[in-house]
Amino acid sequence: MIQNTKIYRWLPETVAIVVAMMWGLWWIPVRALNDLGFEGIWGGLVINSGASLVLLLIVLVQRLSLQVSSQALVGSLCIGFGVASYAAALSFTYVANAVLLFYLAPAWSTILECTFLGRKWRWQSLLAIGSSFTGMVLIFSNSMSLAEVKLGDIMALVSGIIWSIGLALVFSTETKGKITILSLYCMIFAVMVGLVVWLIGGSELGDLPTRQHWLEQGPKSLAIGAIYFTPLIILSIWTTTVIAPALMCFLLSFEIVSGIGSSAIILNEPFGLIQIAGSVCILLGALVEVLIPDRTKKQRKRAVETINTS
Numbered sequence: 001m002i003q004n005t006k007i008y009r010w011l012p013e014t015v016a017i018v019v020a021m022m023w024g025l026w027w028i029p030v031r032a033l034n035d036l037g038f039e040g041i042w043g044g045l046v047i048n049s050g051a052s053l054v055l056l057l058i059v060l061v062q063r064l065s066l067q068v069s070s071q072a073l074v075g076s077l078c079i080g081f082g083v084a085s086y087a088a089a090l091s092f093t094y095v096a097n098a099v100l101l102f103y104l105a106p107a108w109s110t111i112l113e114c115t116f117l118g119r120k121w122r123w124q125s126l127l128a129i130g131s132s133f134t135g136m137v138l139i140f141s142n143s144m145s146l147a148e149v150k151l152g153d154i155m156a157l158v159s160g161i162i163w164s165i166g167l168a169l170v171f172s173t174e175t176k177g178k179i180t181i182l183s184l185y186c187m188i189f190a191v192m193v194g195l196v197v198w199l200i201g202g203s204e205l206g207d208l209p210t211r212q213h214w215l216e217q218g219p220k221s222l223a224i225g226a227i228y229f230t231p232l233i234i235l236s237i238w239t240t241t242v243i244a245p246a247l248m249c250f251l252l253s254f255e256i257v258s259g260i261g262s263s264a265i266i267l268n269e270p271f272g273l274i275q276i277a278g279s280v281c282i283l284l285g286a287l288v289e290v291l292i293p294d295r296t297k298k299q300r301k302r303a304v305e306t307i308n309t310s
Contacts, residue, residue: 016239016251022232024258028266029228036217040206044087045194046218048187050225051233055184068181071173076182078166079240080189083233085159088197088205089152102160128285132253135281138274167240167248175241183237187229253282 033043059066068076086102175182198205209217240248257279264275 012239012242013247013251015235016243016248017254019232019235019239020252020254021258022228023236023252024255024260025262027259027263029224032224033221036221037213038206038209038217038221040204041088041194041198041201042206042209044084045191045198046221047225047229048083048190048194050222050227051229052184052187052191053222054226054230055180055187055233058180059184062180064181066181068175068178068185069173071169072175072178072182073185075166075169075173075240076185076237077189078162078169079237080166080186081193082159082163082166083186084190084193084197085155085162088194088201089156089159102156102163128250130285131281132250132285135253135278135283135285136256138278138281170237170240171242171244171248179234179238179241183233186237187233250285253285256282 029047030043033046034040038046058064089102170182198208239251243251260275260279
């Protein structure tokens with residue numbers, strides 16, 4: 001039991017940053033599965049499937065009730081849709097386009113909070129939005145292409161909007177003891193959306209793995225997804241329940257820094273002064289949102305409550 005909330009003063013935000021860093025490294029297991037023969041969208045599909053199987057096993061072993069409020073269910077499905085459509089967008093457009101368009105999510109979340117969750121507009125929030133977006137523009141200034149609108153651009157934009165709606169729905173409803181169930185619903189829906197997208201896009205998104213390939217590489221690939229993505233999605237859903245939507249989106253912006261930094265080190269991709277300046281702007285944007293007075297008092301209380309009931 002957690003009695004002293006001061007000890008866990010920054011627990012939700014810290015976990016959210018770790019989650020963001022893990023999301024930024026998502027390309028590593030996806031590339032690993034691509035190397036194993038699960039091409040294109042199938043890398044993300046197998047990862048999501050591995051996590052779904054583990055979550056289903058946990059639910060069955062613990063005999064958890066599948067019942068959740070309709071609002072929480074819709075919220076988790078929206079997050080699952082965001083995960084799947086964002087991953088698919090990476091196959092339909094430039095990575096820079098997809099990331100930048102998805103990370104308009106903080107703006108949508110701020111609008112949702114101010115419109116439906118009783119939050120008042122503050123100059124700090126406007127500063128956070130401006131700083132974060134400035135950082136994103138700086139980071140992608142050399143690779144962003146707006147010559148034509150691609151299907152992936154639309155999917156990335158839609159995924160950010162739907163993701164923001166999901167965050168708002170889950171945050172504003174009671175979710176005690178339901179984190180695993182919501183994570184399961186999220187991942188099952190992500191797999192379903194991914195399959196639908198593949199059926200629409202066909203072989204351009206990756207050839208359907210053969211039965212023999214599933215037998216040879218399937219178990220290993222599902223294990224990669226299960227080990228990496230199961231804790232990631234559980235922590236993502238938990239932080240969503242205790243951190244206000246706009247703040248959550250800003251904290252997840254650390255994913256950009258993690259992704260670009262890791263690709264620069266591992267793949268020797270460029271990471272110069274412009275990228276460094278952009279990363280600093282993103283971090284400042286997140287910091288401004290975190291330090292808004294009384295911004296996280298309620299969420300910290302809910303964090304302790306959910307931990308005690310888990």
